[in-house]
Amino acid sequence: MSSSATAALAGQRILLCVGGGIAAYKSLELVRRLRDAGATVQVAMTAGAQQFVTPLSFQALSAHPTRTTLWDGAAEQAMGHLELARWADRVVVAPATADLLARLAHGLADDLVTTLCLASEAPLAVAPAMNHRMWRHPATEANVAVLRARGVQVIGPEDGPLAENESGPGRLSEPDAIVAALAATGAGSGLLQGLKVVISAGPTYEDLDPVRYLGNRSSGKMGFAVAAAAARQGAQVVLVSGPVQLQAPPGVRRVDVRSAAQMRQAVADALPADIYIGAAAVADYTARSYSPNKIKKTGTGQTLALDLVRTPDILAEVAQRTDAGLRLVVGFAAETDNVADYARQKLTAKRLDLIVANRVGVPGCGFESDTNAMTAYWRTGEREFAAGPKTALADGLVALIAERLQA
Ligand code: C5P
Secondary structure (H helix, E strand, O other): OOHHHHHHHOOOEEEEEEOOOOOHHHHHHHHHHHHHOOOEEEEEEOOOHHHOOOHHHHHHHHOOOOEOOOOOHHHHHHOOHHHHHHHOOEEEEEEEOHHHHHHHHOOOOOOHHHHHHHHOOOOEEEEEOOOHHHHHOHHHHHHHHHHHHOOOEEOOOEEEEOHHHOEEEEEOOOHHHHHHHHHHHOOOOOOOOOOEEEEEEOEOOEEOOOOOEEOOOOOOHHHHHHHHHHHHOOOEEEEEEOOOOOOOOOOEEEEEOOOHHHHHHHHHHHOOOOEEEEOOEOOOEEEOOOOOOOOOOOOOOOOOOOOEEEOOOHHHHHHHOOOOOOOEEEEEEEEOOOHHHHHHHHHHHOOOOEEEEEEOOOOOOOOOOOEEEEEEEEOOEEEEEEEEEHHHHHHHHHHHHHHHHHO
16 A cells, blocks of 8 residues: 555545446455555445445445445434435445446436435545446446536546456456545645635637637646645535636536636636636637627628627626625736736736736746746735646645635
8 A cells, every 4th residue: 555545545534335346346355445545434335236245245344334225224323324425525436337327427316325426525436347338338428428527536447358258448447546546636635625616717718600709728727727736635626617628627516618708607606615716718808799690701801890898807706796705716817028017916906815927928838838837926925836837836826725714
């Protein structure tokens, strides 16, 4: 057991849900490994899982009664299923069969395991295991995509020999690999535990006609890195994202939008929250009116004037709200020059608690880059973050946010 897994999972309360596949036998070993890493494990099994492994085996290894049904009066008396769902710091489904993934994707609650998953607010991880044709079926692919977009961590499956002499992607990841994947996403020290964070990221696209839009070069990488960092620190994260080519980080609920108007609505819908971080590059202008027909070149005209109107400033609007429970509002300022001056002006003008400024238009910084250098400003101070990967800067920013909350 690696010491980093031990550090990340020690003291965590893990609800392990076992689905009905032959790989269920590996979950016995998983219980062991999770406990070796210092986690407390309780196990719930589907009816199918009990065809492969007995509840008693899990009970012996977890040192807790194994839950097998919603309709067990004695077990409910000891700890109700909703209580068990609340108890968990994280929920892990292993093996996750095609059927279980489908039921989770659709929010069904027709047995104990799916009810627990639906009732728990803890981050959910699934480790799929099934025949390779079932894994590659468009229905399963769509279900996995839905789960990923909802912030579910998908661990594996691995490629290799399967049951019935078949081979392909569908093997349950090895227990050590599952533990390592869980440790990698839960490695924070809980700086934002119990807090809700809403983050906007990426560009917005303002449609002009059915084929053209106004956009910008934001990749969303910084906002997504901040979302991942906040989730690692235990926050409940809603990530409102413009059009980007990125996957939602584990443990993050993602809401996709296109335009500034949609982003404003999605952010409003996601509130109340403790922290709002506006990392999106929201278009400043949108078409006064959308042309339902493609705008044509005219025969004689050499120029075209677009009639644009200002978009609402989402960040400034959020910062003014007194009814959204916000304790900290954070903005970003991408500037080509006079970075500090413009950033401080925005801090005041938009009534922010913190603004993170970075220089754009230089190599290795800003849009599309994996690295960045930035400075955070608040009313009474500032902190410089040396150039580095956006993931590392995001960790630093989240630590600063936690500090400012205490200030
Ligand atoms: O004013 P400027 O666009 O430079 O400000 C950048 C900050 O304001 C960013 O945090 C960005 O997400 C936010 N913003 C916004 N809505 C707009 C424009 C900017 O939330 N319409």
